[in-house]
Amino acid sequence: MSPLHIQQGSSKHSAYDLRDPHSDIIESHTLAVIVANEPGVLARVIGLFSGRGYNIESLTVAETDHKGHLSRITIVTKGTPAVIEQIKAQLGRIVPVHEVHDLTVEGASVERELALLKVEGKGDARIEALRLAEIFRANVVDSTLGSFVFEITGAPSKIDAFADLMRPLGLTELARTGVAALPRGGAMG
Numbered sequence: 001m002s003p004l005h006i007q008q009g010s011s012k013h014s015a016y017d018l019r020d021p022h023s024d025i026i027e028s029h030t031l032a033v034i035v036a037n038e039p040g041v042l043a044r045v046i047g048l049f050s051g052r053g054y055n056i057e058s059l060t061v062a063e064t065d066h067k068g069h070l071s072r073i074t075i076v077t078k079g080t081p082a083v084i085e086q087i088k089a090q091l092g093r094i095v096p097v098h099e100v101h102d103l104t105v106e107g108a109s110v111e112r113e114l115a116l117l118k119v120e121g122k123g124d125a126r127i128e129a130l131r132l133a134e135i136f137r138a139n140v141v142d143s144t145l146g147s148f149v150f151e152i153t154g155a156p157s158k159i160d161a162f163a164d165l166m167r168p169l170g171l172t173e174l175a176r177t178g179v180a181a182l183p184r185g186g187a188m189g
Helices: 041-051 081-092 124-135 156-169
Strands: 027-036 056-065 070-079 097-102 109-120 139-143 147-154 171-176 180-183
Touching: 027 041, 027 081, 027 180, 041 056, 041 070, 041 081, 070 081, 081 097, 109 156, 124 139, 124 147, 124 156, 147 156, 156 171
Parallel strands: none
Antiparallel strands: 027 070, 027 097, 056 070, 109 147, 109 171, 109 180, 139 147
16 A cells, blocks of 8 residues: 655644644644634733734734623644644633634635725736726725725735736725634634
C-alpha cells in the first residue's frame, strides 16, 4: 500500500488538525471570542495581546446577545501554531471570556469586511475607477466633481485587490471595519 501524501498545514476540509504544533511557519487565524458585555473586558483582551507582544491584524466587537449581556470579539492574528495555541489558552483564562473558537481550524467559515475608499481623479481615471467598481460590485456612496467614495463588502482579499487597483487611479483614503466571521453550517461550539 502506498503512503499517504498529506501536506502539512491546517485544512478546513479535514476532520483532523494536521498542523505541526512545533512548526515555525507563521499562520493567520481568525478567533471568535464570546465575552461578558461589561466595562473593561475589551481592554483586558487587548492587554493580553499587547502585554505578550502579539499583533492584532483585525478587531471587531459588538453585543450579540442583549438579554444575556454577551459580546462577540472577532480577532485576526498571526503566529506559529504554538503561539496561536498559547493565545487561545490565555484568552480562555480571562474571567469574563465564555468561549474561544479558532474559526481557521474548526471548519469552514464565512469572513466579510466592509471598506470605504476615497478616490480622487479626473477624466480617464474617473472612468476607469467606475469601471473597476462595477467589476468588484462596489457602490458609489458619495460623488463630487473631483472624487468618489466607494463602499465595498467582501472577503479581505477582495478588498485588498480593489484597493491595489485604485491606488494608481488616485486612492487617497481607506477605512476598513475589520473582519466579521461566522462558522458555516451548524452552531458554533
